[in-house]
Amino acid sequence: MLYHIRMDVNLPPDLDPEERADLLAREKEYSQKLQREGKWPHLWRIAGEYANVSVVDLADHDELHSVLSGLPLFPYMNIEVTPLAVHPNKING
Amino acid sequence: MLYHIRMDVNLPPDLDPEERADLLAREKEYSQKLQREGKWPHLWRIAGEYANVSVVDLADHDELHSVLSGLPLFPYMNIEVTPLAVHPNKING
Amino acid sequence: MLYHIRMDVNLPPDLDPEERADLLAREKEYSQKLQREGKWPHLWRIAGEYANVSVVDLADHDELHSVLSGLPLFPYMNIEVTPLAVHPNKING
Amino acid sequence: MLYHIRMDVNLPPDLDPEERADLLAREKEYSQKLQREGKWPHLWRIAGEYANVSVVDLADHDELHSVLSGLPLFPYMNIEVTPLAVHPNKING
Amino acid sequence: MLYHIRMDVNLPPDLDPEERADLLAREKEYSQKLQREGKWPHLWRIAGEYANVSVVDLADHDELHSVLSGLPLFPYMNIEVTPLAVHPNKING
Amino acid sequence: MLYHIRMDVNLPPDLDPEERADLLAREKEYSQKLQREGKWPHLWRIAGEYANVSVVDLADHDELHSVLSGLPLFPYMNIEVTPLAVHPNKING
Amino acid sequence: MLYHIRMDVNLPPDLDPEERADLLAREKEYSQKLQREGKWPHLWRIAGEYANVSVVDLADHDELHSVLSGLPLFPYMNIEVTPLAVHPNKING
Amino acid sequence: MLYHIRMDVNLPPDLDPEERADLLAREKEYSQKLQREGKWPHLWRIAGEYANVSVVDLADHDELHSVLSGLPLFPYMNIEVTPLAVHPNKING
């Protein structure tokens, strides 16, 4: 089941550089594990902002909450979730 | 070049049914032609709303405007455009 | 799977009274059929507004869109969808 | 009398972990006591956000304020209250 | 039980003058009946706007919805409801 | 002359408890003195929020600013002022 | 007593030209009468918008409401009222 | 003196096609005359929207209002004006 997610990251500019680097490394690892499992099929940077647009493919709302609240950057993000349905004009790929 | 588009459709409830059917048929044809050309790779319905989330793949901003303003439903839509860049955490498919 | 829905109804004050009565009768029938099927477990009026808060229990986003876009009042409503997950503090009933 | 409540939690990321754990434990205990008393019949997590949707069943506005302002997390929350009335389309369970 | 209500009236400027006069006369009668019953203790005009601030004193949310949705101007108003509790600094009159 | 005031209080959760208690005691004393003088006829808590709705009765805008900016909690509040006029439907008490 | 007023005018583009001319003529006459009486000391056009910023000098909120609701363009305007007090840094002219 | 202008056009979809064509032709002529006079140095289409971003170079606020309110599309536009100053980091061209 597909969910459209927009994540806006608000890291304090005075965050300890080591803590920041560690956070970002763990975020990358976490995100790439989910991508390899096929659960995070789309991930784009919003040009000019510290934000991304994602589409995730998960079993249900509980898995969605578990995946998003487990993001290392979760305490620093605003997240907006939009459930996606099939569009009647979509052609088969 | 990828653009993230959100389109919200506001058709007046009292639109003439024939005009409405004609508009929707032309919208479908227009959209599917662009899909077949590879210019509209993603198209999802926002569940519960008369709206969609799309990702289009076009040469530049002028082609983007030409494609969007040519939509038969363009006069009835609010459109929000977000340019997408590569995300550094994205793995190759 | 549970979805929280807020629906705000905007019927034009000058709508033909018969058309209005017919719309509302069909809305009631549609809503009550879904309630009897267990798909619309909660339905409350927001006090003082022509609006409701609902919780629906459906198979997936596609069924959600089908149910909501099939509402007779759909062309006259603003709808806001929020996916609900289990809360860790919730006790069993 | 039913009230619909949305609570958004804003804990500072640098909150002392022990203080945080203590806060969350007290919040859980407080919430579950009210649930056992039948005063907090519905509690859902908003998927992907540190937020919940609740329905509480209380005697009046004063009890409502007493219950909400007594939440251990109250100083860290934005709370939105919506009074709920019976919906005319609701069928008996 | 006290509720704070803000009502904003949006009458179309081209409303038939007779219909308008009739609406306003019925609104006045309806409002004054509730005032005489002690159910609408405060009613002020917001200076410079076609809007009012009211405090109503009603048994519960269902009576609130019944009272507000029965206003002759209801189809032309935006209504915002805020439940009021006792303030701890309030002295007895 | 009547002014409708909404005050939202934003005390930092980590405020020194003694400073907080002192602030609140001074706020109470200040508010009650104005109530006893008949200048603050209505004061209600907004149920579920650290906020109040007030109606104050003062000579003019300068006295209004003097009264509000003198509130001990003034540096921690958002304040919204709405001038109130007589409503034509109001009956005499 | 001074009030800061912002008025935004929303005349329908298809308003009958004669009705429009009549409205604007009456608005001008009404406004200039108040200016000559010293009740409307400041009146500026917001550059690029069909809107104005005004400062009016009136006895109280009731006169304010009477003056504003009597504007011929009142049914077509959004009006925002802000009470003005003396600024402590203001020097005498 | 430079002003940054954003114009959003809201033409009703059911506008008479001839009236629409006439409006657009006059808008074009009006805009190009100002461009040739050097008063409208920048004019861009916002990609995907019926809107533009402009920079105009005019003598003062009165000329600005005269130019903008004279636009044939003025009754159908929302206009946002932002005065522009020299940026200290700007290099000479």
Add this chain to the structure above:
Amino acid sequence: MLYHIRMDVNLPPDLDPEERADLLAREKEYSQKLQREGKWPHLWRIAGEYANVSVVDLADHDELHSVLSGLPLFPYMNIEVTPLAVHPNKING
């Protein structure tokens, strides 16, 4: 040339009292110098808020930016600028 300015001041409640007093003294001196030069003809306190409405009379946008960014409180303010033109209904004083 006239500009309408709204300034909202956000001084942190825990600002060092001496620094605060110094800031306010410098702000007063700065403002009064401009008033004496005829560049700041109107200055009002917004009743009940730490904010003001001003009208300044300056040569151009560059002088405007220089004047406003030189305010000692500038780093603590939100500023909103609106260019003012002559209103066609304005009578001569």
Add this chain to the structure above:
Amino acid sequence: MLYHIRMDVNLPPDLDPEERADLLAREKEYSQKLQREGKWPHLWRIAGEYANVSVVDLADHDELHSVLSGLPLFPYMNIEVTPLAVHPNKING
């Protein structure tokens, strides 16, 4: 390809003055290098605000993100990106 950018700078008032001076010097150097390369053709200060309006001319969204996220002030800015297309009424310079 042209992008319209609005940047709002939020430097904390208590930033260390040396760090602040260094940031601003690096921002200036960075910006001027891009201007000399022809990649930042327009740069204006928004009069009265710590903000600018820019037009940048870059190869694609990835270069845009690289340029903007490399700004020394990036962690302190809100950035809004709008893709610009050719306007049909634009005359050749």
